[in-house]
Amino acid sequence: MVNIKNIVIVLLVILAAGFIAIRFWPGDERAIRKQLALIEEAGSRDPAEKPVESLLKSRQIAGLFNDPCELTIEAADYRGVFDRKQIMDRLALVRSSSSRVIVEIYDISIDFPEKQTAAVSLTLRLRSESGNDTVADVHEVAATLRKIEGTWLFTSVRIVEVLER
Numbered sequence: 001m002v003n004i005k006n007i008v009i010v011l012l013v014i015l016a017a018g019f020i021a022i023r024f025w026p027g028d029e030r031a032i033r034k035q036l037a038l039i040e041e042a043g044s045r046d047p048a049e050k051p052v053e054s055l056l057k058s059r060q061i062a063g064l065f066n067d068p069c070e071l072t073i074e075a076a077d078y079r080g081v082f083d084r085k086q087i088m089d090r091l092a093l094v095r096s097s098s099s100r101v102i103v104e105i106y107d108i109s110i111d112f113p114e115k116q117t118a119a120v121s122l123t124l125r126l127r128s129e130s131g132n133d134t135v136a137d138v139h140e141v142a143a144t145l146r147k148i149e150g151t152w153l154f155t156s157v158r159i160v161e162v163l164e165r
Contacts, residue, residue, distance in 0.1 A: 029110050032118055032145060032152050035064050036105050043103035045095050054095050062088035066146065066153040074161035098128035116147040 042057040067084045107123040120143045127136045140160040145152045
């Protein structure tokens with residue numbers, strides 16, 4: 001009787017540990033989603049944000065990109081390669097030009113076509129307020145990430161041209 005009770009308790013503990021490990025283990029998809037959540041959080045700007053905070057958030061986002069990273073904007077037929085410093089400078093400039101910025105990412109799809117490579121597609125919505133002007137923009141984004149030294153970094157970002165509805 002005591003042996004059966006002990007065996008049942010041990011089995012329950014093993015099942016609970018297995019569930020916790022599966023649920024909270026940091027998998028690749030979870031790590032990429034965490035990076036995207038960081039872009040949403042650090043990309044958004046509150047009117048009370050101090051310039052130093054803005055610079056730190058720009059640096060935080062730039063750290064998610066490989067050095068260099070390729071940017072393609074299909075609608076403008078533009079392709080460029082930027083290093084982290086250039087990415088950080090441009091982010092800081094854009095963030096400082098508005099009093100409030102809201103970044104939302106949704107419709108996220110993550111595929112792993114090769115080992116250590118992820119293809120991500122998402123919808124990016126940007127809203128900014130500057131004085132009395134409010135601008136809202138929605139973009140379809142396709143990105144490639146590579147796992148470099150254990151961290152998923154953006155190696156290319158493409159703003160996809162979407163047909164008008």
